[in-house]
Amino acid sequence: MSIAYCFDLDGVITKEEILPLIANDINFYHEMELLTDLTIRGEIPFEHSFQIRCEMLKRVSVSRVTSIVADVPLHELIADFIRKNSEFCFIVTGNLDVWVHEIAEKIGVKYYSSRGTVVNDQLISVDHVINKGDAIKDLKEKFDTIVAVGDGMGDANMFEESDICIAFGAVHPPVASLIDLSDFVCYSEDSLCRLLKML
Amino acid sequence: MSPIKNAVILAAGIGSRLGLNTPKCMLDIGGVTLIDRQLSLLESFEDVRVVVGFDENKVMDHVSKRWPNVTFVRNPGFANGSNFDSLFLGTRYLKEPVIIIDGDLLINRLSFDEFLEYCNEVKDSVIGVTARKSEDAVGVYIDNGFVHSFVSKNENNYRNTQYEWTGIACVKDLGAITINKKIKYVYQIFERYLPLPTKVIQCHEIDTPFDLDRARENIKLYL
Numbered sequence: 001m002s003i004a005y006c007f008d009l010d011g012v013i014t015k016e017e018i019l020p021l022i023a024n025d026i027n028f029y030h031e032m033e034l035l036t037d038l039t040i041r042g043e044i045p046f047e048h049s050f051q052i053r054c055e056m057l058k059r060v061s062v063s064r065v066t067s068i069v070a071d072v073p074l075h076e077l078i079a080d081f082i083r084k085n086s087e088f089c090f091i092v093t094g095n096l097d098v099w100v101h102e103i104a105e106k107i108g109v110k111y112y113s114s115r116g117t118v119v120n121d122q123l124i125s126v127d128h129v130i131n132k133g134d135a136i137k138d139l140k141e142k143f144d145t146i147v148a149v150g151d152g153m154g155d156a157n158m159f160e161e162s163d164i165c166i167a168f169g170a171v172h173p174p175v176a177s178l179i180d181l182s183d184f185v186c187y188s189e190d191s192l193c194r195l196l197k198m199l
Numbered sequence: 200m201s202p203i204k205n206a207v208i209l210a211a212g213i214g215s216r217l218g219l220n221t222p223k224c225m226l227d228i229g230g231v232t233l234i235d236r237q238l239s240l241l242e243s244f245e246d247v248r249v250v251v252g253f254d255e256n257k258v259m260d261h262v263s264k265r266w267p268n269v270t271f272v273r274n275p276g277f278a279n280g281s282n283f284d285s286l287f288l289g290t291r292y293l294k295e296p297v298i299i300i301d302g303d304l305l306i307n308r309l310s311f312d313e314f315l316e317y318c319n320e321v322k323d324s325v326i327g328v329t330a331r332k333s334e335d336a337v338g339v340y341i342d343n344g345f346v347h348s349f350v351s352k353n354e355n356n357y358r359n360t361q362y363e364w365t366g367i368a369c370v371k372d373l374g375a376i377t378i379n380k381k382i383k384y385v386y387q388i389f390e391r392y393l394p395l396p397t398k399v400i401q402c403h404e405i406d407t408p409f410d411l412d413r414a415r416e417n418i419k420l421y422l
Contacts, residue, residue, distance in 0.1 A: 169263060176256060185271040187263040194246050195270055198292040 003199060004143035005085065006136065006158060007078070008150040009093035009100060011040075011171040013107070015073040018095060019053055022068055025060050032056065041175055042153030046094055047129045050114065054096065054126045061121045065099050070106065075170065077189040081196055082109050088143075092135045094154050098123065112138075133157035147199055149192065150174075156181060164199060168192055202319050203296045203369060204245035207289040208237055209385075210302030211252025211277040216407050222254045223405060224302040225261065229418040233405065234258065237300060238266050240311050246270070249302075250289040252277025281383045290376050297373070299385065301366025305414050307401035311367075317398045318369035326389060327367035327400045334407065336363035337386055345394035349386050365400055 010017045017040075023032030032053065039049040057065070082089040091104055091111035098118050104111040112135035115128040136146055136158055148155065148162035151174050159165040159181040167174035167182040170189055179185055186192040214223035224234035234249070241247050247266070251258045252274040259271050272289045274280070282301070290297055298318065300306075318325045326346045328339050338350035338360030349364060350357050364386045370376065375388045382388060389395055403414050 170267075173260070173263075179256070179259075179273070180275075182273060185259060185263075185273065187269070188267045191246075191268045191270045195292075198294070 001145060002143045003088060003145045003147060004139045005082075005089045005147045005196060006092045006139065006149065006162065007082065007089065008152070008155050008158070008168075009091050009095055009103070009111075011151045012149055012168050013074055013078055013082070013091065014103075015075055015171060017171075018069055018072060018099070019057065021072060022057050022060055022065050022099075025064065025068065026057075028056060039154065040152035040172070042156075042177055046154045050094055050129055051126055054116070054123065058123045062098055062118050062123055063121050066102050069099055070102050072103070074103075074107075075189040077193045079107050081193050082107050090135075090139065092130070092132050092148075092158055094130055094132070096123070096126065131157055133161045136161035145199075147196070149196075150178060153177060166192065166195065203298060203315070205248075205293055205295055205297040206241045206244045206246070206300065207248045207250065207272075207286070207293075207297055208234070208241075208300045208302050209250050209282060209285040209289060209366075210234060210258060211250045211255075211274040211285045212282070212302070213253045213278065214303065214406070217405070217411065218408070222258055222302075224249075225254075225258060226405060226411065228305060228405075228411075228414055232261070233305065234262060234302065235265060237302070237304070237306065238262070238269065240306060240308055241298075244298075248272050248289055250274050250285040252285070282385050283382050283387070286385050286388070287376055287378060290370070290373060293373055295373075296369060296371045298369050299367070301385075301404070303405050304366055305403040305405060305418075306367070307420060310399075310401035314367070314398045314400050317396075321396050322371070324371045324375070324389065324392065324395055325369040326386075326395050326397045327365040327402075328362040328397050329365045329400055329402050331361055331363040333363060333404045333410070336404075337384070338363055339397070341397055342394075344396060346389075346397045347394045349390065362399070365402055366404065367400055367402065 020033040038044045093113045096116040097113045098116045114130045117124045146162040147164045148158045149166045151168045165182045166184045169187040210224035248270045250272045338357050339346045339362050340348045
């Protein structure tokens with residue numbers, strides 16, 4: 001029986017939300033943090049909020065973004081689990097491919113993400129905002145069981161399509177509506193990785 | 200034999216007989232909640248799970264702040280199911296021996312440690328028993344350190360039983376925990392394996408307001 005482990009990126013693999021860190025470069029950290037927080041909690045729909053946030057961050061060159069993202073601290077135990085099981089692990093993130101591909105490469109894992117177009121080191125457009133549920137449906141064609149790990153409302157679609165759902169609360173408490181869709185709730189990377197190894 | 204390192208606390212129930220608007224595991228006894236008392240007995244365990252249901256967010260908020268390494272298992276059907284459902288969900292995917300504990304018990308630490316020591320010495324599952332004291336207890340017939348049968352209240356020889364099932368056990372064979380229409384209560388999973396070794400644990404079930412008052416008065420026994 002084959003299992004695929006799907007991880008949200010921000011707040012699950014990374015110890016901090018990525019967009020506020022990028023916004024810090026242009027002194028918009030608190031505003032971005034607020035928008036991101038409202039989105040995680042489901043008070044603003046993801047797709048709309050993401051478009052707005054990307055619009056704000058277009059001013060930061062893509063190469064500068066990738067260097068900021070490369071330095072984002074990771075939950076090392078989770079990253080380690082992914083490295084050791086890379087054939088069966090996937091990042092499923094609402095974030096843009098052009099911004100996050102280096103983290104995925106660093107960990108050595110495939111990913112599903114939103115997509116953008118870059119011209120001359122500038123983000124020109126957000127072409128596709130991911131529906132995480134579609135990513136899971138794609139994986140279901142190749143794997144028998146899907147395990148999903150998430151923390152915010154953006155992961156609800158992913159949880160609805162997955163077999164075993166784990167809400168993760170190490171960075172911030174998991175959103176209540178996501179907990180309602182979960183089988184397990186873990187608040188540390190230790191307990192999460194122990195559980196993943198048992199599945 | 201390597202020491203047992205997994206534990207599951209069943210804390211999903213409503214505790215309707217207490218008539219308090221709080222899950223039983225969150226009852227304050229001597230300034231500390233029942234669940235915190237139980238988790239402090241399990242500090243040496245590598246993996247501790249708490250099955251939650253009634254008022255789950257309150258329980259998870261409280262416990263996760265003090266015990267961030269606890270894994271919560273959700274039992275959303277807690278109102279319609281039985282304790283066995285919590286046990287089944289709580290032990291899913293476990294492959295090693297596990298200590299199971301009912302979430303409404305006040306347990307004496309020394310007594311619990313002795314129980315654990317015994318569980319680590321014997322090969323079989325171990326059933327925790329205590330002197331019969333609860334209103335709705337499941338009696339046990341013991342002979343020579345082994346439980347030979349569980350005796351429910353409506354059976355004839357119930358009044359002859361001196362001990363009752365505690366809701367604490369060590370399950371060595373996880374295959375015992377499989378869904379079966381006949382199984383509604385946790386102790387029933389042991390019936391086909393009897394006789395099984397047993398050890399007395401000093402503990403108190405908190406089911407009724409009387410139990411709660413008595414526990415608060417006798418708290419020193421359980422420190």
